[in-house]
Amino acid sequence: MSSIQRKIWTLAAVVLFIMVAIWTTLTYYNQKTQTQYNDILQRYLRMNEVTNASQQTITALNNYLQSPSQANLDLLDRSKQQIRKARVEVLVLRNSDNDFALTNYMNLIDSLVETTDRSLMFQSEKETEDSAKAFSEATRISKYISDMTLTLLDTELKTYDRFYRGIIEQSSELNKLGVWMLLLITLLLLLFTYWFSLSITRPVLKLTQAAKELSRGRFDLQIEVASNDEISFLAKMFDRMRININNLISEIQQKAQLENELQQNKLLLQESQLRSLQSQINPHFLFNTLDTLSKKAYLEGSEETSDLLASVAGLLRYSLKRLDRSVTLYDEVKVLKQYMEIQKARFxxxxxxxxxxxxxxxxxxxxxxxxxxxxxxxxxxxxxxxxxxxxxxxxxxxxxxxxxxxxxxxxxxxxxxxxxxxxxxxxxxxxxxxxxxxxxxxxxxxxxxxxxxxxxxxxxxxxxxxxxxxxxxxxxxxxxxxxxxxxx
CATH class of the missing domain: 3.30.565.10 (Histidine kinase-like ATPase, C-terminal domain)
Structure with a gap:
């Protein structure tokens, strides 16, 4: 083999080595970027899973309280297992930036499970009022979990903003490396490398801009990346995540509005009942009057009229009792007999x-x-x-x-x-x-x-x-x- 051929083969080997090095570098960069993004996406999905699990637990608890059946109890147990599993998965997301917030997040999850168990205990003991209070507390804790999830997601977006900036810096360094490599080979390779670098940096710049908009709370802007590589896939996943977060926020707002409307309707109903009670005549005055008439009739020798008035007075006195309090069957039978004495005198x-x-x-x-x-x-x-x-x-x-x-x-x-x-x-x-x-x-x-x-x-x-x-x-x-x- 002549020296010229050796040089040509050496040059070809060098060019091949450089191309392999460039290919290896680009592959490693893309894989690293995709891995890091998947890690971030998993963080978001794990936090979102906690919110979904807490809401499913509240729904299952409400269904069981409304209809205590074994099927609803099994569904509630599965919901609690799901939120415990989500809690374990969220623990791996702890870092120096979210340590305090994540600790509070874990405490909220534990409080939700404890409050759910307490509501079930009260329900099993037929203490309906305490069970309802525990259910209301569990609902509030679930809402706090949803709000804390949004807070943690916002913190994550701000924390990993540095990561997206790092991608831009790495892309810039890759461009410089590509220019030096292209200078060592042909002009065609230079143009090709330059085009290839732009095909990477432009989608990344769009993703970075989209991330900045999301960090500002702009979840209504669609993310579009005109490419056919992994960056396009990342952009689609990023846009799907944006849609899910936006839907989650809308759902939370709608539920909060519905809960507020229900509370307002409950207050209006209570006010209406109070006004209805206030509009009734004072039965104590009637009772005292009937008692006086009964005694007067007895003194005048009208014993039958006196007995009748006494029965009416007894019936009226009994009706003054609060309906939410229990009485013995003996008391009910007694007042029933007084009522029938009145009706026999009438009919x-x-x-x-x-x-x-x-x-x-x-x-x-x-x-x-x-x-x-x-x-x-x-x-x-x-x-x-x-x-x-x-x-x-x-x-x-x-x-x-x-x-x-x-x-x-x-x-x-x-x-x-x-x-x-x-x-x-x-x-x-x-x-x-x-x-x-x-x-x-x-x-x-x-x-x-x-x-x-x-x-x-x-x-x-x-x-x-x-x-x-x-x-x-x-x-x-x-x-x-x-x-x-x-x-x-």
Whole structure:
């Protein structure tokens, strides 16, 4: 081999070596950039996973509290496992810039899990109010987690802004290296290297500009990179991340607005109920007046009128009790008898009332003003419209774990639609003549008081009377009613 050939082969080898070196450098640079970006993307996705897991936990907890079933409990357990897993994955994101914030972030996650467990504990113990408070606290913690996620993401964007600047500096150095290499080979290689460097720096510059806009909170600007390499893929992933973050922010804002509207509606409803109560007459004045008239009638020798006024006064006094407090079945039966004495004086022989009461059951607790509104409904619809009046049968029977109360009349009965509306609490009823407590109100209070749906049944049909069956549990939650009623 001649020296010329040797030189040519040496030059070819040198050029090949330089090209291999350039190719190796470029490959290493692209791989390093992609690896670093994937690491950053994983950081963002892990933080976003915490927010999604916390919101799924709140949703699963709400579903379980609304409908305590094994399926909803399993879903809640999976949500808690998911948020614990997300917490472990977020721990690897700790650095000197986010150490304090990430510690608070971990504490919020732990607080959410603890508050969720506390709500479940209260729910299992039938402490509905405490469970609801724990649920509200868990909701607030979830919102704090979402806000902290946005804060950490903003910190990450600012922290890795230096990384994007480093990419620009590396690209500049690569351009200089390419120019020196191109000077050692042909002009064509120089042009090719220059074009190749621009194909890298331009997309990177666009990505850097997009990152700066995102760090300023501009999530509405679309990221477009006109290339067909890994930078284009990075740009697409970056744009998808921007869309996800923007959607997450919009969703959080919508949920916050909806929660605020619900709170406002709740306040308006409470204010409306308060005004409705304020618009009623003062029943204490009426009670004192009736008591005075009863004594006066007794002194004048009208004992029957005195007894009637005393019954009205007793019924009025009983109606003054708060409906959210329980009474014994003995008290309910007592006021029911006073009510029937008033109605017998009104309807005389047109009203027949038959009672069969097992007095061993009268210690059981029941919401105040439960029996009288049901009997009053029978009087209004089964006795009053009929020319010959009607009959009402009332019975209390003991069972294994429940006391069965039946109220039956021989009136025109109810349609299936009417029964369904009452049991589903959709009926707006006309108020009664004495207490103003409607049938649906009684149904609602019974279910809330015992925390179950199967406490009341209605058997009826057109032309065959109506029977209302109350199945009252002897125990309510962990409470046991083992004291005899005070009959003094």
């Amino acid at each position: 005389t022989d047109r009203l027949e009332f038959h009672a069969n009461i097992d007095e061993t059951c009268l210690y059981v607790q029941i919401p105040g003003l439960t029996l009288q509104p049901i009997v009053e409904n029978a009087v209004i619809h089964a006795v009053e419209p009929e020319e010959d009046g009607g009959a009402i049968w009332f019975s209390i029977r003991d069972g294994d774990d429940r006391v069965t109360i039946e109220i039956e009349d021989d009136g025109p009965g109810m349609t299936e639609l009417k029964i369904k509306q009452i049991l589903e609490e959709h009926v707006v009823e006309t108020e009664g003549h004495s207490t103003g407590i409607g049938f649906s109100n009684v149904v609602r209070r019974l279910r809330l008081f015992y925390g179950r749906e199967d406490v009341i049944e209605i058997e009826s049909g057109s032309g065959r009377g109506t029977k209302v069956i109350l199945k009252i549990p002897k125990t309510r939650g962990n409470e046991k009613y083992d004291k005899a009623p005070d009959r003094g």
